[in-house]
Amino acid sequence: MAAKAEDASTAAAVGKAVMVVGIDDSEHSFYALQWTLLHFFSPAVRPSWPYKLVIVSAKPTPTSVISVASPGAADVLPFVESDLRKISSQVIEKAKDICAAHSVLDVEYEVVEGDARNVLCEAVDKHHAETLVVGSHGYGAIKRAVLGSVSDYCAHHAHCTVMIVKKPKPKH
């Protein structure tokens, strides 16, 4: 356990363990970020917390959003690209606002292009993170199988502890 902490500290600048929070433009992921800040990072609640926060936003590649074979795809590509870039920067801005609202200032922000599943798992490896936090859409079993689930993939494949934060269900 001590050796593992040593590894993380040589990689992280301040000698703190790293917590990676994956976000996208969904309400669920912002809820997850707020929940994490509230319970783990807010200075009012935790005066000196041994974690460094890294917020990672996965930007989907334009080719994954539109099918390349469709007519006129080449024309649409630059618009889709700039649209996606705008969405990512909005996501990061919102994340910055949320962190500021919780008075958490020592945060690293990253936007990485690619599929969210791989981006988050790679970010964990890159930062030698101790924990990965993801939101969850709360899809049922069938939707998960068809649409795929980032939180599912990360729970199975990330090389660290995974925390899945859900919005509480309204009933029961």
Add this chain to the structure above:
Amino acid sequence: MEESKEPVATECREKMTVVVAVDESEGSLYALSWALDNLFPAAVGGAPNKPQPLGRLVLVHAQQPLQHLIMHPVGPAAYATSSVIDSVKKAQDQNSRDVVERAKGICRRRLVEAEAVIVIGDPKETICQAAEQMQTDLLVVGSRGLSKIRRAILGSVSDYCAHHANCPVLIVKPPKGGH
């Protein structure tokens, strides 16, 4: 936008209720150690008589119900006599107590107070139910690191909890041999 901030603000409690699911496996005890090291760190190396606890730690152990065992025919006897049932139940209770004692010992070594709850039933469902009843802020489960196929066949408590628990779930993986 506003309504998503509202429920979070009202939940701001100083003390977090953390429920850790424990059983005999090394994975769950590792999960407990991880949770203690990372979620209740000030207890380590700090003054043991610190007045304010960081949160409420509850250990939950799910004990398999007896019906589960009686269904399986044991040797020539077609049904179990009451004495067999009693001794099996006693052995199970003792087993549960050992698991809980070991878990409590781990907590005590790190100077963290823990409550323990033993629930009887299918581990997946009862752990999620218990977590809901206790208004858990975070449910911590270990993971055996099974492959996809084995998960589907053997069933996975961590998978079930991740999908069905009403609260945030923390899945602790066993440490990898070579990072």
